[in-house]
Amino acid sequence: MEMFEKLYLAPQNRIKGELRQTLANPTPLPLLGFLIASAPLVCALMGWQGAGGGGAATIGTYYFFGGMLQIIGSMLEWFIGNTFPFVVFGSFGNHILWLFxxxxxxxxxxxxxxWKAAAGDAMAYGTLEKVGRLRS
Structure with a gap:
C-alpha cells in the first residue's frame, strides 16, 4: 500500500513552493466522483430493486460527480504539479461532460x-427527428 501511494497517489515531481504541503492530496476526489457516478448506473442496469430505465434518472449525478469532480480534481492535481493524474482526470471529466x-x-x-408529431405538424417532426437522430 505504501508503494502504491508513493508511486500513484503522491508522486514526487519537482515543483516550486510549498503547495504540496499546503493542499491535501486531490486524487481521491475524482476517484470518488467516478465511483459515486458509476454506482447508480450499475444498479439501474442490473435492475436492482426494480430500478430501470437505463439510468436516465441519474444524469445529474453523471454531470456533477462523473464530470465536474473529475475536472475539479484535475485542476487541483495540476496546481500541485502532478501532470499524469491531471491529464487522466481532465480528459475523462471533459469526455463525460462533452458526451452528456x-x-x-x-x-x-x-x-x-x-411534440410536433402529437400536434400534427409532420414537416417539423421530420426535420427535428432528422437533426436529433443525426440521419440524412
Whole structure:
C-alpha cells in the first residue's frame, strides 16, 4: 500500500513552493466522483430493486460527480504539479461532460419532434427527428 501511494497517489515531481504541503492530496476526489457516478448506473442496469430505465434518472449525478469532480480534481492535481493524474482526470471529466452535453441536445430535439408529431405538424417532426437522430 505504501508503494502504491508513493508511486500513484503522491508522486514526487519537482515543483516550486510549498503547495504540496499546503493542499491535501486531490486524487481521491475524482476517484470518488467516478465511483459515486458509476454506482447508480450499475444498479439501474442490473435492475436492482426494480430500478430501470437505463439510468436516465441519474444524469445529474453523471454531470456533477462523473464530470465536474473529475475536472475539479484535475485542476487541483495540476496546481500541485502532478501532470499524469491531471491529464487522466481532465480528459475523462471533459469526455463525460462533452458526451452528456450533446446527448441532452439530441434528447431535446427528439422531444420537440414528438411534440410536433402529437400536434400534427409532420414537416417539423421530420426535420427535428432528422437533426436529433443525426440521419440524412
Amino acid at each position: 452535453f450533446f446527448l441532452d441536445i439530441a434528447l431535446f430535439l427528439l422531444t420537440g419532434a414528438y
